[in-house]
Amino acid sequence: MSDPVQKHPYPDALRPGAAPAPHPLLAPLLGFLGTWAGRGRGEYPTLAEDFTYAQEVTFSHDGRPFLHYEARAWLLDADGRPLRPSARESGWWRLQPDGRVEALITQPTGVAEISVGRAADGAVDLTTHQVALAPTAKRVDATRRRYTLTDEDTLTFVHDLAAVGQPMQHHLSARLRRGGGN
Numbered sequence: 550m551s552d553p554v555q556k557h558p559y560p561d562a563l564r565p566g567a568a569p570a571p572h573p574l575l576a577p578l579l580g581f582l583g584t585w586a587g588r589g590r591g592e593y594p595t596l597a598e599d600f601t602y603a604q605e606v607t608f609s610h611d612g613r614p615f616l617h618y619e620a621r622a623w624l625l626d627a628d629g630r631p632l633r634p635s636a637r638e639s640g641w642w643r644l645q646p647d648g649r650v651e652a653l654i655t656q657p658t659g660v661a662e663i664s665v666g667r668a669a670d671g672a673v674d675l676t677t678h679q680v681a682l683a684p685t686a687k688r689v690d691a692t693r694r695r696y697t698l699t700d701e702d703t704l705t706f707v708h709d710l711a712a713v714g715q716p717m718q719h720h721l722s723a724r725l726r727r728g729g730g731n
């Protein structure tokens with residue numbers, strides 16, 4: 550006889566005040582914890598048109614010195630209605646002493662990024678340390694990601710991309726609100 554399946558004894562926390570207590574190294578990014586939703590715009594010189602998208606992002610932790618990160622986007626039509634699923638990614642942001650961050654992020658497009666940067670004053674700036682590509686993935690050379698808490702309920706995001714033979718330049722900008730809405 551096997552034991553009955555138990556509920557996970559160590560669920561993730563989505564708020565700084567929830568159990569488990571956040572690891573002290575999470576301090577610079579405590580304001581990121583939770584679920585965010587909002588809209589953004591994107592472009593790239595290889596694309597015929599700019600696009601508008603909506604996105605949900607979640608940061609959680611289990612008491613250890615890393616965040617679990619998950620983001621799902623979908624494209625919107627000119628009237629703001631959902632058009633189709635778009636980029637999604639998930640990963641782990643490892644917080645180091647002095648606010649250093651090592652982020653491991655994977656995408657279903659066959660791209661795995663390791664980015665490094667710093668977190669301070671509710672902002673983090675990540676640049677590529679290494680990109681690994683699945684054999685059929687499009688070529689991605691590097692990214693730069695900046696996340697900024699402009700107030701406790703607003704997270705802005707800017708993403709630059711060097712890919713498919715193009716130099717580093719703007720791909721995405723978004724403004725997310727805590728718990729949803731725009």
Ligand code: HEM
Nearest residue numbers: 591595596600602604622635636660687688689692712713
């Ligand atoms: C909110 C997140 C994102 C959205 C909404 C988004 C949206 C798009 C869209 C609409 C396209 C055009 C192709 C298509 O229709 O699917 C595209 C292309 C592309 N995106 Fe993104 N993207 C996102 C994040 C990313 C990230 C994180 C990366 C890389 C790390 C990336 C790399 C690329 C590349 C390489 C292309 C192909 C360009 C080409 O072949 O000309 N995107 N993206």
